[in-house]
Amino acid sequence: MNPRATTKPRINSATAIRAASLRRRESEKLGVRRAILAAAGELLLESGYAAFSMRKLAERIGYTPTTVYRYFRDKDALLMTVVSDGFVLFEEKLRQAIYGEHDPFAQLQALGRAYVTFGLNHPMHYRVMFMQRADFWSTMPEDFCQPMMASFEVLHAVVQRAIATGESSQTQARTVSHAIWAQVHGVVALALTMPFMDPPQVTAMAESGMQLVLEGFRRR
Amino acid sequence: MNPRATTKPRINSATAIRAASLRRRESEKLGVRRAILAAAGELLLESGYAAFSMRKLAERIGYTPTTVYRYFRDKDALLMTVVSDGFVLFEEKLRQAIYGEHDPFAQLQALGRAYVTFGLNHPMHYRVMFMQRADFWSTMPEDFCQPMMASFEVLHAVVQRAIATGESSQTQARTVSHAIWAQVHGVVALALTMPFMDPPQVTAMAESGMQLVLEGFRRR
DNA sequence: CCGATATAGTTAACACCGTTAACTAATCGC
DNA sequence: GCGATTAGTTAACGGTGTTAACTATATCGG
Structure with missing residues (x-):
């Protein structure tokens, strides 16, 4: 006062x-x-x-x-921030997906489903990062891509555990992880690209793709 | 005169x-x-x-x-013509690839290798059609996409013959074709996108991916 | 052969775009 | 109070796809 x-x-x-x-x-x-x-x-x-x-x-x-x-700084930095932020949720979803399962092969299936679901639910994040601006992976500072790379490490760790069970004749965890990644990425990319792919066809393709790859992986 | x-x-x-x-x-x-x-x-x-x-x-x-x-007519029509013309060669390469083999599963492996090879040898055609301008699939008149669809039908026919051998428990040729397509497309897309993928890693991923999928497919 | 017409190509403009230098207004720290 | 920082704007630059209006040339009918 x-x-x-x-x-x-x-x-x-x-x-x-x-x-x-x-x-x-x-x-x-x-x-x-x-x-x-x-x-x-x-x-x-x-x-x-x-x-x-x-x-x-x-x-x-x-x-x-x-x-x-x-x-x-510029349009690219803004875009990259939007997308990169979105992919933080992505890693979270992947980690959630493996909580429910214990068998590494079942975890791989759950990971695949979570991957495809995220891609379809966040089509623009996925499109920008993997299709329209795939150059971000090489042009952007490394830490921008960290959320995506962390997500890959989730997959990689599960593949390593799957190999450790001895139920597969595969030995190269990194290569197998890349191959599985390619499978699910291909599913999302085709689903987001081909106009004739309706939801039932997409889930059929996704389930079939995962089934083929995982059966091939598990075979000893 | x-x-x-x-x-x-x-x-x-x-x-x-x-x-x-x-x-x-x-x-x-x-x-x-x-x-x-x-x-x-x-x-x-x-x-x-x-x-x-x-x-x-x-x-x-x-x-x-x-x-x-x-x-x-406009930039898109020009681009689409360039790319579409390139994919005529694509179908040719795929048809050549299955000439050398007789077993449908061996043909599938040859198809996969030819697919990946074409994608890596014509990165811009592949990028435009499947990554940067994936919207062409829905925006452009149908006959522009005809070369690409014809290529898919090559794969589809071989999958049908593979199923007809009875060596697979799979029954839905269309779904399996989509899944195999997703695998090879994923390989090419990741190879064209990820800066850390050097040629040896790419071929390892491609071979592993085809092996996993085809073993899973052949399993009865 | 000549005039009308179609055709190939150019000029100049419009409406956008990302980006930046120079400015204004307000707030902060002393 | 006063200089310095900060948030925000104005106006411009160079570039883009695209188009209307124009020029020049070659073709065609009589």
């Missing part, structure tokens, strides 16, 4: 305000960043990759295109 | 000239069209899909960008 407070408290409250102000400012900045990312995700899903533009994104969030460049 | 020839021959030679002129004009037009297609293929291979532009193409062949539009 007293306008002339002593210096001691004045200084204390000043530093407190300064800290709080910094916090608020940073949280506001984070808020705008999140708004950009959210709008970018929506726009990408609605309009597709080809029609996604910085100008439309800016208009959607009520900012000038230039403002987006305060938060992301 | 006589400048005042009779009307009869004059008319005959006139119609002959007219026909020849038409032929020449059409062949010239075809020549320009082929030049555009050739330059487009080169430019695509050298610069990649993202950097491919009508203006650069026009400059390369010494015409104005507008001229290209006399020969192709």
Whole structure:
């Protein structure tokens, strides 16, 4: 109440305000960043990759295109952040999928189903990372791809355990992991590409593909 | 020699000239069209899909960008023609691959190898059709995709013959064909995408993938 | 042979795009 | 209060696909 407070408290409250102000400012900045990312995700899903533009994104969030460049170096960095963030959930889904099973081969089947399900449920994330902008894998800094690589390591670990059971004549875990990855990736890619693939056909292809590969893998 | 020839021959030679002129004009037009297609293929291979532009193409062949539009409706139609033409060779390679073998399962392995080889040898055709412009499958008139569909029918026929041998417990030829397609497509796509995949790793993945799928398929 | 016509090609423009330098307004720290 | 930082905007540059309007040339009918 007293306008002339002593210096001691004045200084204390000043530093407190300064800290709080910094916090608020940073949280506001984070808020705008999140708004950009959210709008970018929506726009990408609605309009597709080809029609996604910085100008439309800016208009959607009520900012000038230039403002987006305060938060992301360029369009590619923004896109990559959207997609990379999405793939954090991907690794989570894969880890969830193997919780329910104990047999490594059953875990592989569960992984395959989770992989395909994610790809179909997040078509734009999948399309950008593996189809339209596959160059991201070589052009982007390594840590951007870390969520995707971590997901692969989940598969790789299960394949190693499957080989360790002695139920397979295969020995090269890395190669087998790549082959299984190719199978599920191919299923998702074809499902997202071929207009004549309706949901029943897609699940039939996915189940058949997993069955063939896993039977071939388990055979000794 | 006589400048005042009779009307009869004059008319005959006139119609002959007219026909020849038409032929020449059409062949010239075809020549320009082929030049555009050739330059487009080169430019695509050298610069990649993202950097491919009508203006650069026009400059390369010494015409104005507008001229290209006399020969192709738009950029997509041009691109699709380049790629579709490339895939005619694809079907040929697949048919060659099964000539050497008689056992349907051996034919499937040969088909898989030919598929992967083509994808790696014509990365831009493959990228455009299955990755960057996968939308062509739904956007373009059906006959543009005919070469690719014909290639799939080669695979489908062999799978049907493999099932007919009774050496497999599988019954749905179409579903199995899709699954095998997914496998080889996944191999090519990952090979063209992942920077850490060197040639030995790619062939290991391809061989392993085919082996797993075909063993799973043959198992009764 | 000559004039109408079709055809091949060019010029100039439109509406977009990603990106950036230069500016404004407000807030922060002393 | 005042300089410095920060958020945001304006305006522009060079590039894109595409098209309307134009020019020049060759063809065709009389």
